[in-house]
Amino acid sequence: MKIAIPVNEDKTTICPSFGRTPMFLIYDIETQNQVFLDNSAVASQGGAGIKAAQSIVDNKVDAVLTPRCGENAANVLIAGNIKVYKTTFNTTKENIDAFNENKLQILDDVHPGFHNHGGM
Amino acid sequence: MKIAVLSGKGGTGKTLVSVNLAAAASKSTYVDCDVEEPNGHLFFKPEKLKEKPVKVSIPSLDENLCSGCRKCVDFCKFNALAFINNKPMLFEEVCHSCGGCILFCPQKALSEKSKKVGKVEFGKAKDVNVITGIMNLGEASGIPIISEMFKSLKDKDELIILDCPPGSGCMAMESIKYADYCVLVAEPTLFGTHNLNMVYELVKIFNKPFGVVLNKCVEGENLSEEFCKGHSMPILESIPFDYELGGINSNGRIATFESNKYSVLFSKLLKKILKEVHI
């Protein structure tokens, strides 16, 4: 099972914006393998959430752990059968541990899309 | 004859000047290009004659024809299309209506459909034709609404006053594109002068003849006046800061109709502008 987490440049702390995170940590639960995927949506004028979510779908991820998620990105992820969980800690390790222990909730407070005006 | 009234900074008196210039003329058309926050109609309270919706085209997918080639998704520069379960998924508000995806779909699976982004209201108040552009909340750009208003002006030869949006961005530019003359309204504050500079640059780039109206002038230092003098910019009029004018304006009333002093001032200003344009 693969999970994706938006992370800051330090590759450890969670980025508050899904669409404009500098990169995603793609973590394989079984092999514990870590891959960092640069977020191509960072430079987008608009629709960053959509583009970021698309790259998650294209990378065959099963679940996303994120503090926030916009409506557009959420629609892409849901359509792609990807579950979105709300992070509760500040580092990737803490959130992965919580996820493994079934302690994370599904993210249900999706905020309206910011259209083509950027997130963050 | 199109006269555009603009200012770099908001709240300097564009609407005050445009509404009163239109009122001072014997016959005119007032066009409110500040489609995000239109205000002129609040002063004119025009009798509404007709309304025209403003639409843009967005793509519509025929799933039966779609082969899942992803060409549309990969082409879109605005990320308005995602690719899920082998089909494109459209995000309407992000779409810029360029028509590219429709054009390049090898299966012709995408076609045009309309989306309303705002409207134009045509009305009349005494001898003034009042055209108000209103952008729907949440839309990215008011430009389609401004373009629609200009389309309706094509054959008119009379005096047209264009009340422009603040700033010097793409909406202000769209508004002055077809102007014959620009009136820059400036207030004497530090912020006012700083922003006057920006809109001064804009009229220079577009090579528009222009003049300045200094508004809310008080005794003492007038930074905007100094700026104009320093750059040899023609000053058409200086309107003093006046509680009476502020009162009339803040209550949504037209000074030209309510005060002899201002009827004279705006008629004089209009004459001066017309003289400048005919040179």
Added chain:
Amino acid sequence: MKHLLILSGKGGTGKTTISSAFIKLSNAMAFADCDVEAPNLHLIMNNMGKEEVSDYYGLPKAEINSDICVSCGKCKDYCKFYAVKTENNRFNIAPFSCEGCGVCEVICPVSAITMKPKVSGELKLYKDSAVFSTATLKMGSGTSGKLVTEVKRQMSENAPKTDLAVIDGSPGIGCPVIASISGVDMVLIVAEPSVSGISDMERIIKTSNQFGVSTAVCINKYDTNLQNTKKIEQFCIDNNIICLGKVPFDKNAGKAINNGLSVVDIECNAGKEIKKLFLKVLAFLYRDNGGLIK
């Protein structure tokens, strides 16, 4: 770090006057000017140390290579933004009209058109003890929303550990305003008691509500029209919006601003009321944390 955004709907109501006062009162360590089309905050926050300037690239724009171009006119036929201009049978792209969609690049039968990155603004960062992020959009450019996002990102990335970030917003309800609303904890709308001001205030409140952000109102220059001030207060009551305070019109405020000072740097009535307003804003902003942090 809580983000407080100051908006207005109508221009000239006093956003920058009030944000600069708040910044001084709170000794804010992080603040930004998101009015990228007409930034003014730097005229008051003018002693911020050395500036770091970087180019801002908006969407790439089309460029026609006249050596390859065969003047077939296909680009002009397909451009939805009327950005292809002809002069003496030479075709070129009007940079102000081009939206960067890329249709012409693909449609050109001889590949004479390429999308080139264009500098459409400038970002400035001041990073002394406090962080001040601002930017200027070049004349007639679009993509102001993305630049606003960059200004906020620049502030957040460089901000020290602090409780409050103050963001001075822009007038209107469009692109740059919506981009500035994203991710903030509270929007304070500065209203003015005029017919235009009320109309514009209603539209910005609707916009802010559409995005589900905590919104409050304050009335500036309230004594210029007491009747309209009452109207605004009633509107707030009728629509369940909290009105946090009102500030009188004060000629001394203008004098301070003209000298590059905030209204709380001098003794004046407006300054006194803004101080009171500021405390109420903090209480509202931190209400979930049980009130004031400091």
